[in-house]
Amino acid sequence: MVRSTILVTLLLLCAACSGSPAVEIRPTATPLPQAEPLAAPDFSLLSLDGQTIRLSDFRGQWVLLTFWASWLDTTVYDMSDIQQFADAHADRLTTLGINVGEDADIARAFATVVGIRFPLLINPDDTLLANYLITSLPVTIMISPDGNIIYRQFGPLDPDFKSELAAFLN
Template identity: 35%
Template sequence: MKKVIFGISFLVILVGIMIGNIATDKKEEEAGPNLYDVTGDTSVSGGMIAPVESVGIQPGEAAPDFSLETLDGEVVSLSELKGGKVILNFWATWCPPCREEMPEIQKFYDAHQDDIKIIAVNFNEKDEKVIDFLDEFGYTFPSPLDREGSVGKEYGVLTLPTTYFINSDGVIQEPRHVGPMDYEFMEKMLDTLN
């Protein structure tokens, strides 16, 4: 008798869980995708609540200097690029939006490498993985490695890709861009930067 009561109780609980899941799924379908942009950043689709320290460097602030090594052993120092315009991009091989923007960055780099420097900082990955990725797709723009993630942390990078636009005075001129960039957007930034 106890087994029968236990079995019936178990079935009632399972049916209750199923009904609850169906009701939750129906509510989510009615609500649609993320309806509220809580970031305040109009360039971001979706939204999230993030700690204050992830706001990053703001327009008008000096871009923090760093020196990072590329895969071929060259050291890239932001301070050495002062006097020229810079697009500073943080990315990773595992990041789908990063993969989406990489061909656009290469196309832009090929067309404008004399007008603006592109520094695509790989964020916290192993060298071999980055080498394989860059070689596979033939990306040739400078891609130094932020092996410990310290530069990304200093820039408040929480989401990848994140891009900063630095003018010839070494100052962040435009709000950071979170998410993939396309060729036209990069051209607009080139024309906007002093």
């Protein structure tokens, strides 16, 4: 556990000191047109505490998904902002973080260091990433209570993301 914490701390330090992005970054928010709703594909993944989480378990609720990895330059800031948003809207919103391509110990250590309390899911397969049209990280997606994707943010979070997402919840 100590090794994982040290490793994550070093990764975070490297990411903070890096001047160049580690992945393709396309910081664009994409509110999806209401004319043709896009149904959010169901999935079943293990959480860091070993529970099986299914998206369909949250039908009837607002759901915020964030696909992330600890090695991304902006992950510390984005995940902290998402945690603040999740806390502020916990009565109306379920937030799930989906870690892509990392060991559970790395994701767990990152969550501990950064203070992430919403459920973190691990090891999605390529089919899930393809179903959500994920070709680079990070990606943040809002799903309406009727199960439709209504918002996507590709790349680091836009400074206005909190107000944009809060507008859906109100």
